[in-house]
Amino acid sequence: MHILVSGAGIAGLACAVELGTRGHEVTVVEYGHHLRLTGTPIDIRGDAIEAVAGMGLLTKIRKHRVRMSELTWFVDSRGEPVARLPIAEISDSDDDIELLREDLVRILADAVPDTATIRFGDSIATLTDGGVDGGVDVRFASGRTGRYDLVIGADGQHSTVRGLVFGPEEDYLRHLGVYFALADHPGEARSEGANSIYNVPGRMAGIFRYNGKAVAVFQFRSEPIDYDRHDLDAQKKILIDAFAGYRSWRIPELLAAARADPGFFFTSAGQIHLPSWHRGRVVLVGDAGYCPAFLSGRGTSLALTGARFLAEELQRCGDDHTAAFARYEARQRPYVTFAQGRVDSGRDRMLPATWAAIAARNKALQAPGTGAA
Numbered sequence: 001m002h003i004l005v006s007g008a009g010i011a012g013l014a015c016a017v018e019l020g021t022r023g024h025e026v027t028v029v030e031y032g033h034h035l036r037l038t039g040t041p042i043d044i045r046g047d048a049i050e051a052v053a054g055m056g057l058l059t060k061i062r063k064h065r066v067r068m069s070e071l072t073w074f075v076d077s078r079g080e081p082v083a084r085l086p087i088a089e090i091s092d093s094d095d096d097i098e099l100l101r102e103d104l105v106r107i108l109a110d111a112v113p114d115t116a117t118i119r120f121g122d123s124i125a126t127l128t129d130g131g132v133d134g135g136v137d138v139r140f141a142s143g144r145t146g147r148y149d150l151v152i153g154a155d156g157q158h159s160t161v162r163g164l165v166f167g168p169e170e171d172y173l174r175h176l177g178v179y180f181a182l183a184d185h186p187g188e189a190r191s192e193g194a195n196s197i198y199n200v201p202g203r204m205a206g207i208f209r210y211n212g213k214a215v216a217v218f219q220f221r222s223e224p225i226d227y228d229r230h231d232l233d234a235q236k237k238i239l240i241d242a243f244a245g246y247r248s249w250r251i252p253e254l255l256a257a258a259r260a261d262p263g264f265f266f267t268s269a270g271q272i273h274l275p276s277w278h279r280g281r282v283v284l285v286g287d288a289g290y291c292p293a294f295l296s297g298r299g300t301s302l303a304l305t306g307a308r309f310l311a312e313e314l315q316r317c318g319d320d321h322t323a324a325f326a327r328y329e330a331r332q333r334p335y336v337t338f339a340q341g342r343v344d345s346g347r348d349r350m351l352p353a354t355w356a357a358i359a360a361r362n363k364a365l366q367a368p369g370t371g372a373a
Contacts, residue, residue, distance in 0.1 A: 001025070001314075004138060004148040006124050007155030008035060010042075010101075010300055011286025013108035014307035015152055016116040017055050022315055026116035027148070029140065031123040031155075035109060038182060038265055039101035040208060040217060041066060046095060047335070048301035051308035057107055064103040066210060072195040074362055077248040079196065083365035086349070100210060104300070127151060127164050129280040136281050150321055151282045152310070154303075157270060158229060159288035165279050169272075176293050178269035178347055179225070181218040181239045183258040188214035197350075198249040199358045203242065204351055205251050216254040218243070221351055224268070235266035269293040269347070271340050277332075278325035285310060290336040297346070298339035306332050 001024050005012045008030035020026045044052060044061065052058050073081035112118065122144070128137040135147045153161025163169060188207055197206040202221040207214055220242040227234050240255055258264055270293060277289040284290075286303035293299070310328045317324035352358040 001149035001319075002027070002135075002147075003150045003152060004029065004124075004136070004146065005152045005154055006159070006161045007153070007286075007288070008032075008109075008118055008120070009154065009156060009286070009303075010104060010108065011156075011288070011303035011307060012152075012154035013105065013112060014051075014055075014304050015154055015285055015310070016112045016118070017108060018307045018311035019314070020113040020116035021055075022311055024115065024314075027146070028112075028116060028118040029122050029124065030118060030120050031160075033121045035105050037102035037105055038184075038215075038263055040182065040215070041098050041210070042101050042104060042300040043297055044097045044099070044104075044304065045298060045301045048304040049095065049097065051304040054308060055111060057111055060107050061097060061099060061104065064099045064107070065097055066099055072197065072208070074365070075196045075198050075249070077198070079198075079249060081194065081196075082362045085197065086365055101300075123155075124151075124160055124164065127161070127282065129165075129282060149281065153282065153284040153288040154286050154307075155288050157267070157272060157287045157291040159284065161282065162272075162274075162284055162288050165282045166274065166284075172272050172274050174271040174273055175224045176269040176271065176343060176347060177221050177223065178293075178351060179220055179222055179238070179242070180267055180269060181235075181258060182265040183216045183218075183254075183261040184263060185214045185216045185254065185257040187253075187257070198251070199352060199361075200246050200248065200251075201354050201358070202351055203246065205243070205249070205254050207250070207254070216257045218254070218258070219351055221353065232262075232264055236264060239266065269343070271343070273340075277329050278322075281321060283310065283321075283325050283328070290332075290340070292336065292339035293343050298335075298342070302332070302335060302339060305335055 003019055003024050003026050005015050005028045008028050012028055016026050016028050052061055072085040074083045076082050122140050122142045124138055125141045126139045135149050136151045138146050153159050155161055195208045204219040206217040208217055236258055239258055243251055272291040277284045285306040309331045313324040313327040352361050
């Protein structure tokens with residue numbers, strides 16, 4: 001089959017690998033002009049490890065394993081460690097592989113077979129599903145047109161495909177009250193030391209170091225904010241306003257790094273809840289269909305298992321895409337339900353709402369040899 005995939009993130013690349021190696025002709029269309037490599041370390045957990053093993057990528061992925069969580073501390077206003085990030089206990093397991101997002105993206109992109117094509121700087125403008133016996137007619141933002149047997153929306157939480165086929169995002173979005181930002185911090189790039197996370201009420205600022213690089217990381221609690229996702233300056237202003245009045249620890253320095261970074265990244269923590277992930281010849285994979293929010297730590301794993309399960313079911317069901325989509329959803333749904341149910345505790349741990357809650361969190365997580373909050 002000729003299959004169109006919208007999005008060249010982890011879900012889209014995994015779909016290209018899984019479907020391309022099974023003999024399908026795959027076209028991936030990506031709004032950005034290059035692969036997005038920025039991002040904090042991600043985790044591959046549980047059955048997602050079997051998924052990458054099935055792609056023949058597990059050995060390469062293990063070679064890029066990092067253990068950043070073991071070197072990440074909550075700190076006080078003087079920069080003194082007060083408690084260790086608890087996910088270190090999870091990441092030390094063979095059932096959890098932590099690696100840099102850029103490494104996983106590159107590994108997946110290198111594994112995309114010759115039967116798949118990635119086209120950057122374009123996106124889907126309209127979709128017309130021809131029904132059971134027809135294909136999907138697509139018009140792209142570039143003016144190109146094409147006809148495909150199936151269309152996969154793997155274009156993230158703010159999916160264009162989902163909006164065109166299933167309706168407005170607000171109909172399916174559960175906002176979790178948190179925003180996340182990431183910026184390069186070249187001034188820290190070659191410095192050594194542990195990764196540091198500092199809290200003020202409802203906010204977190206931190207520095208993560210890896211591979212000779214450093215990034216400033218931010219999270220803050222907020223009601224939904226209406227903003228243009230393509231307006232970088234507006235997004236930076238939202239972040240700066242959220243931390244207005246806080247000058248303790250290294251917050252001003254990290255905000256300056258955010259102002260200066262042309263690759264600044266900003267997003268909300270939200271979940272997508274859909275009664276079904278497929279309609280006609282269109283199906284959703286990854287955050288487009290069932291975003292669990294970055295607070296769950298399982299978005300990458302869901303993208304990988306989703307791509308795997310969908311490809312396997314299309315192979316089993318042959319031309320019956322309706323049956324394949326239903327079987328894919330039946331296999332993936334329990335993983336999604338589990339992941340989406342884990343976010344609230346993660347938010348409260350990373351973003352205590354008061355000074356008293358910050359102190360209580362630090363005390364509960366305090367390891368021998370650390371100071372008091």
